[in-house]
Amino acid sequence: MHADETTTDAALVRRLLRAQFPAWADLPVERVGSHGTVNAIYRLGTDMAVRLPRAEGGSKDVATEQRWLPRLACQLPFAVPVPLAEGVPGEGYPWSWSVHSWLEGENPAAGSGGVELASDLAEFVLALRRVEPAGGPPAYRSEPLAARDTATRAALDALHGVVDTEAAATAWSEALSAPEPQGPAVWVHGDLQPGNVLVADGRLSAVIDFGCTGLAGPAVDLIAGWYVLAAGARRTFRTTVGADPATWARARGWALSVALMELSYHRTSNPVMAGTARHVIAEILAEAETGRGMETEAEAEAVAKAQAGAGDGAG
DSSP states (O other): OTOOOOOHHHHHHHHHHHOOOOGGSSSEEEEEEOOOHHHHHHEETEEEEEEEESSHHHHHHHHHHHHEEEEEEEEOOSSSSOOEEEESBBBOOOEEEEEEEOOBBBOOTTTTTTHHHHHHHHHHHHHHTTTTOOOOBBBBTTGGGGGHHHHHHHHHHHTTTTBHHHHHHHHHHHHHSSOOOOOOOOEEOOOOOOOGEEEETEEEEEEETTOOOOOTTTTGGGGGHHHTBOOOHHHHHHHHHTOOOOHHHHHHHHHHHHHHHHHHHTTTOHHHHHHHHHHHHHHHHHHHHHHHOOOHHHHHHHHHHHHHHOOOOOO
């Protein structure tokens, strides 16, 4: 998937464990079928996971997760991975790597989440926002939406004939017109996509992969509305998190920008990621065409009540 990607296999994992964490060296190692783009995942025994960054950029996430996940975990209402060990380069592998706790659950299909999952995701997002921000690092996606304009339009240029780029450009311009938040940055996961969400019986069981976590505007985590949830559940999600029109418009822009870049980059290298991106783009363009993304007076009132009750500073 990446030009500078390093090849890994179970034998490498065993060598790394034997050299650095010999107590785990004799446990079974099995590669996990994952469509993630940052880490190769191996199940270690029954209750651990080894994460090997595929390329140098992903290796920076190891330190982020090792430092911040323990602090966040105790303040969140759903399970998140527990860092158990941090590995160093060795055995021909060039970067830092990690061992985390294994969490059970299934990744939902893009856009399949119902209202129960919407409520759970909203609860997770609001709890994360309430974590004290002092000392937190900037999230991977902490820039103003406008700072993504050049890269987003480059992705649009690369996707002529693949998606309706004229309609997508219009939707992107509309998102850019929404005012940026005036309040302080809050904690965000930074990448609430199907591959980073685990569900059981339609409910949220865990959130994984916190390599993008940090402080950012509250709209960033609302991409889950288009990536994970069905259209009807998206409304529940928005109302429960108390997203005002400007925040929701920016969230739509974030989802569109991320999806366009993912589709441009992974169109031939990662069919699952590309398919998810196509779904997100199609949903956003369908909203623009039918007006499904516009709030009704009743929805605006529900959002206002949620904002007043949550007291989380979203805006």
